[in-house]
Every structure is written in C-alpha cells, then in structure tokens.
Amino acid sequence: xxxxxxVERLDAGYGARAILEQVSIDVAAGEIVxxxxxxxxxxxTLLRAIFNLIPFRAGVIELDGRDLLPFSPERLLETGIxxxxxxxxxxxxxxxxxxxxxxGYVVTDASLLEARIARVETLFPVLTxxxxxxxxxxxxxxxxxxxxxxxxxxxxxxxMLDEPSIGLAPRLVDAVFDTVRLLRERGIAxxxxxxxxxxxxxxxxxxxxxxxGQIRLADRAxxxxxxxxxxxxxxxxR
Numbered sequence: 001x002x003x004x005x006x007v008e009r010l011d012a013g014y015g016a017r018a019i020l021e022q023v024s025i026d027v028a029a030g031e032i033v034x035x036x037x038x039x040x041x042x043x044x045t046l047l048r049a050i051f052n053l054i055p056f057r058a059g060v061i062e063l064d065g066r067d068l069l070p071f072s073p074e075r076l077l078e079t080g081i082x083x084x085x086x087x088x089x090x091x092x093x094x095x096x097x098x099x100x101x102x103x104g105y106v107v108t109d110a111s112l113l114e115a116r117i118a119r120v121e122t123l124f125p126v127l128t129x130x131x132x133x134x135x136x137x138x139x140x141x142x143x144x145x146x147x148x149x150x151x152x153x154x155x156x157x158x159x160m161l162d163e164p165s166i167g168l169a170p171r172l173v174d175a176v177f178d179t180v181r182l183l184r185e186r187g188i189a190x191x192x193x194x195x196x197x198x199x200x201x202x203x204x205x206x207x208x209x210x211x212x213g214q215i216r217l218a219d220r221a222x223x224x225x226x227x228x229x230x231x232x233x234x235x236x237x238r
Contacts, residue, residue, distance in 0.1 A: 002028065003026035003027065003028055003062075004027055004028055004029040004031075004063065004064060004157060004158060004189050005025075005026065005027040005050075005061075005062070005063055005081075005158055005189065005191065006026055006060065006061075006062040006063075006065075007023060007024060007025045007026070007046075007050065007059070007060065007061050007062075008024045008059060008060040009022050009023075009024060009059040009060060010022070010023040010024070010046075010049060010057065010058070010059035010060070010061065011023075011056075011057070011058045011059055012045060012046075012049035012054045012056060012057045012058075012059075013045075013054070013055075013056050014054070014055055014056065015055060015056065018056075018213070019042050019045045019054075019213050020042050020045055020046060020049060020213045020214075021213045021214050022059075022214065023042075023046060023059075023210075023213070023214065023215055024215065025046075025191075025208055025215065025218075027158060027189050027190075027191050028189065029157065029187065029189055030184055030187045030188065030189055031184070031189050031190075031205045031206065032180060032181070032183075032184050032189075032190045032192065032203060032204040032205050032206075033189075033190070033191050033192070033204060033205065033206050033207065033208070034192045034193070034194055034200040034201060034203075034204040034206075034207045034208075034221065035191070035192070035193050035194075035207070035208045035209075035210055036193075036194065036195075036197045036200065036201070036207060036208070036209055036210070036224075036230075036234055037209055037210035037211055037234075038211070038233075038234075039195075041210045041211050041212060041213070042210055042212070042213035042214075043162075043193040043210055044086060044162050044163070044193055045213075046193070046210070047083060047085075047160045047162050047191070047193055049061075050068075050081070050083075050160065050191075051073055051076055051081065051083045051160065052068075052069075052071060052072060052073055052076060053073065057069065063079060063080060063081060063157065063158065064080075064157070066079070068081075074106065077106050077154045077156075078106055078154070080154075080155075080156050080157035080158060081156055081157070081158050081159075081160065082151035082152070082154055082156035082158070082159045082160070083151070083159075083160045083162075084147045084148060084151050084159065084160065084161050084162065084164065085162050086162040086163040086166060086193075087163075087166070088140075088143055088147075089147055090135040090136070090138075090143050090146055090147060090150075091135060092134065092135055092136025092137075093134060093135075093136060094134070094135055095131065095132050095133060095134060095135065096127050096130050096131050096132070096133055096135055096138070096146060097131040097132065098135075099135045099146055099150060100117050100120065100121075100127070100146070100149065100150055100153065101113070101117070102150070103149070103150030103151065103152075103153040103154075104116060104117065104150075104153035104154070106154060107153065107154070113153070116152075116153050116155065117153065120149045120152050120153060121149075123149065123152070123182060123186075124145050124146075124149045124179075126142060126145065127142075127145065127146060127149055130142070139172065140167055140168045140169070140172060141168055141169075141172030141173075141175050141176060144164055144165075144168070144172075144176050144179075145175075145176075145179055148161070148164075148179055148183075152183075152188075156188060157188065157189060158188070158189045158190070158191060159183055159188055159189070159190050159191075160190075160191045160192070161180070161190060161191070161192045161193070161194075162193050163193060163194060163195060164176050164177075164180065164192065164194065165177070165194060165195075165196050165199070165200075166195065173196060173199060174199075177199055177200075177202075177203045180192065180203050181203055184205075192204070197230070197234040197235055198225070198235055201221040201222075201224055201225045202221070202225070204221040205220070205221060206218070206219065206220055206221055207219065207220075207221045207224045209224065209230060209234075217229070217230070
C-alpha cells in the first residue's frame with residue numbers, strides 16, 4: 001500500500017533541545033494509524049512537527065510525494081492536512097454554527113463553504129440540532145465532534161488527532177472512536193496520538209510505539225495489541 005503521508009528520518013525539537021530523532025512513519029489513504037507511548041515520548045511533538053509548529057525540523061515530510069517542509073500551517077490546510085490539537089480548541093462564546101464557519105476560513109468561495117458545512121452536518125446531526133448553542137456549553141464529547149467537524153471543512157486527505165479521548169467520560173470515548181472510524185469510511189486517513197491504547201488500537205489499522213522520541217515498534221494494530229511488550233507496558237497485562 002503506497003503512503004499518503006511519508007515521514008522519514010525526522011528530527012525535531014526546540015532550539016538545542018532535540019525531541020524527535022530519526023522518526024519514520026507512513027500513513028496510507030483511508031487508513032487509521034495510531035502512535036502510542038508514555039507521556040513525554042514525543043508523540044504530540046510528532047504531530048506538531050508535521051504541521052510545522054516546531055522551531056527545528058530536519059528530514060522528509062511528504063504528502064502524496066509533495067515536500068511539505070517549506071509549508072506554513074495555513075498552506076498545509078490548503079494542501080490537505082487538518083490538525084486537531086490536544087485539549088479543547090472550540091471558541092466557547094461562539095455558537096456551534098459560528099465555530100463551523102470559522103473552520104472554513106481558508107475556503108474563499110461562500111457557496112462552496114455552505115455546501116461543505118451541509119455535508120459535515122449530515123455526518124454530525126447533533127451539531128445541527130445544537131447549531132445556535134454556545135460551543136462552551138456542549139459536552140466534552142460534543143466539543144470534540146465539533147472540532148473534528150470543523151477540521152473537515154477543508155476537505156482534508158489526512159486528519160491528525162492529538163489525544164481525541166482525553167478528559168472524556170467513558171461513554172463518550174466510544175463515540176469519539178466511532179467518529180474516527182467514520183472518517184475512514186469517508187476515505188479520510190487518520191494519524192492519531194492516544195493514551196487509551198486499547199481502544200485506539202482497536203479502532204486502527206496499524207500502529208507505532210514511540211519511546212524517548214524514537215519509533216521502537218511498528219506493526220498491524222492487532223499484532224501490537226497481542227505483543228507482550230505492548231501488553232505489559234501499555235495495556236496493564238502481565
């Protein structure tokens with residue numbers, strides 16, 4: 001399977017402080033890939049480096065064979081990568097509808113933006129029901145759905161999610177991972193960083209294990225779930 005996103009020998013960090021060292025990963029079109037590891041392993045830094053939010057980067061980052069290293073975050077949005085950061089990024093004092101419109105700020109054609117919003121609303125009917133509600137009054141799971149829906153307005157080929165289930169009640173975690181699977185059904189690739197290793201791997205096609213800024217393991221998601229090293233370190237199994 002050819003790679004949509006290709007990252008090879010990526011080094012990244014903050015000034016003299018190196019975080020990532022020789023990281024190589026691939027994500028195919030319509031594939032869900034999860035990066036797991038302990039806190040401080042460099043997982044979130046990887047997503048930020050791909051999205052050009054890190055001061056120092058060296059190596060290869062390509063989307064469909066196109067070099068992304070020179071691109072600004074705004075240009076990356078236009079190229080086909082959307083990034084949903086860790087924590088809440090909705091505008092709490094704006095309505096759901098206003099948040100969605102802000103998500104399409106790079107779409108200059110008004111009628112095209114309206115059509116994309118309509119398509120997104122069919123995927124997330126709860127957002128349509130709550131369109132006039134202030135985003136800050138939504139539940140944590142609904143806010144996460146709004147963030148993902150907003151990212152889809154640029155019609156990305158790849159969505160990067162940083163800890164999509166963090167801080168959510170258990171019943172809402174399943175809804176978030178159902179949303180991730182929905183993206184795959186729509187042909188959108190997903191690169192996800194997630195602490196809930198069990199559920200993340202269950203929703204994924206492949207996975208990578210990162211430790212101290214390096215990739216230590218890479219395999220099919222099911223194989224990683226069955227790997228005794230992963231089970232011991234991340235799934236709480238002996």
